[in-house]
Amino acid sequence: MKPHLPAASAWTRLKPPLLRFLDNCLSEFSAEASGHVADYIPELSKADPAYFGISLATLDGHVYEVGDSRVPFTIQSMSKPFVFALALDLLGAGRVESAIGVEPSGDPFNSIRLNSENHPFNPMVNAGAIACTGLIYDSKGAAAFEQIRAALGRFAGRDLAVDETVYASESQTGDRNRAIGYLLKTNAVISDDVAGVLDVYFRQCAVLVTARDIAVMAATLANRGINPVTGEQVLSAYAISRTLSVMTSSGMYDYAGEWIYRIGIPAKSGVGGGILAALPARLGLGSYSPRLDKHGNSVRGIKVCEALSSHYDLHMLNRSDD
Numbered sequence: 001m002k003p004h005l006p007a008a009s010a011w012t013r014l015k016p017p018l019l020r021f022l023d024n025c026l027s028e029f030s031a032e033a034s035g036h037v038a039d040y041i042p043e044l045s046k047a048d049p050a051y052f053g054i055s056l057a058t059l060d061g062h063v064y065e066v067g068d069s070r071v072p073f074t075i076q077s078m079s080k081p082f083v084f085a086l087a088l089d090l091l092g093a094g095r096v097e098s099a100i101g102v103e104p105s106g107d108p109f110n111s112i113r114l115n116s117e118n119h120p121f122n123p124m125v126n127a128g129a130i131a132c133t134g135l136i137y138d139s140k141g142a143a144a145f146e147q148i149r150a151a152l153g154r155f156a157g158r159d160l161a162v163d164e165t166v167y168a169s170e171s172q173t174g175d176r177n178r179a180i181g182y183l184l185k186t187n188a189v190i191s192d193d194v195a196g197v198l199d200v201y202f203r204q205c206a207v208l209v210t211a212r213d214i215a216v217m218a219a220t221l222a223n224r225g226i227n228p229v230t231g232e233q234v235l236s237a238y239a240i241s242r243t244l245s246v247m248t249s250s251g252m253y254d255y256a257g258e259w260i261y262r263i264g265i266p267a268k269s270g271v272g273g274g275i276l277a278a279l280p281a282r283l284g285l286g287s288y289s290p291r292l293d294k295h296g297n298s299v300r301g302i303k304v305c306e307a308l309s310s311h312y313d314l315h316m317l318n319r320s321d322d
């Protein structure tokens with residue numbers, strides 16, 4: 001006997017409200033065509049600007065997804081919080097915190113400027129992220145990249161691959177990041193092998209994720225380091241809370257202050273078009289849409305986060321005991 005299927009409109013009504021909300025975001029913000037796909041890493045310019053995927057993971061392990069939520073793209077700067085958290089746990093907070101600051105820089109993410117102690121301002125700008133990778137490389141050598149890739153995979157709940165073409169493209173053109181590497185070396189933040197450190201950093205930025213992966217990774221941050229889908233404690237609660245702290249103050253390029261004022265959810269974006277937002281004890285959101293605004297944040301991704309925060313009243317500084 002054929003199962004009795006409700007008509008399409010009935011299906012729409014049966015959809016969980018959260019999924020309907022995400023669907024509405026997708027259809028409403030798909031019309032937004034402003035912004036530009038990043039091209040300073042030549043391979044990134046080939047991304048289809050029409051891609052738009054959104055995923056939201058709750059702490060009971062439900063993952064909602066709409067649109068191009070399974071399309072892979074490179075993680076880029078969204079790797080930075082996870083590698084910072086990994087460095088804290090692998091090397092000890094004392095080591096990491098003595099080498100990398102936690103103050104917003106007020107400079108662009110790729111600025112070749114260190115703080116008054118000749119240390120990176122924070123782990124969310126390139127100098128701090130390259131320093132994090134460098135500290136792991138100094139300690140683990142050739143095993144450093146595999147440790148980073150494996151940790152990112154535990155956050156996502158699956159094995160993650162590298163986009164070798166994007167990696168090669170950034171490696172061929174990434175002299176500004178190399179300059180930062182040498183600046184870190186001359187100030188003894190990282191030791192000798194700048195080329196080796198940059199190789200790991202470029203690979204880490206070229207790890208492939210989907211909006212769904214990013215939602216699960218964000219939910220793991222929101223869940224004190226326990227992946228809500230796999231149940232694994234990926235990193236310590238200390239490392240996660242400090243990571244969320246720097247995401248709060250410095251996660252969204254030169255828009256970080258405005259972001260936390262208006263949206264109020266710790267977040268990190270990447271030039272590949274991803275945004276990761278982690279609301280502690282609540283949810284993780286991942287979005288993918290490659291067109292970026294003047295700050296380097298995904299135009300549609302920002303709109304999704306604004307809508308989510310205001311529709312569900314999620315500003316983290318506007319909470320009661322609920």
Ligand code: GLU
Binds near residue numbers: 075078170177269
């Ligand atoms: N791989 C990129 C770079 O270092 C990441 C930048 C970003 O996503 O903000 O320039």
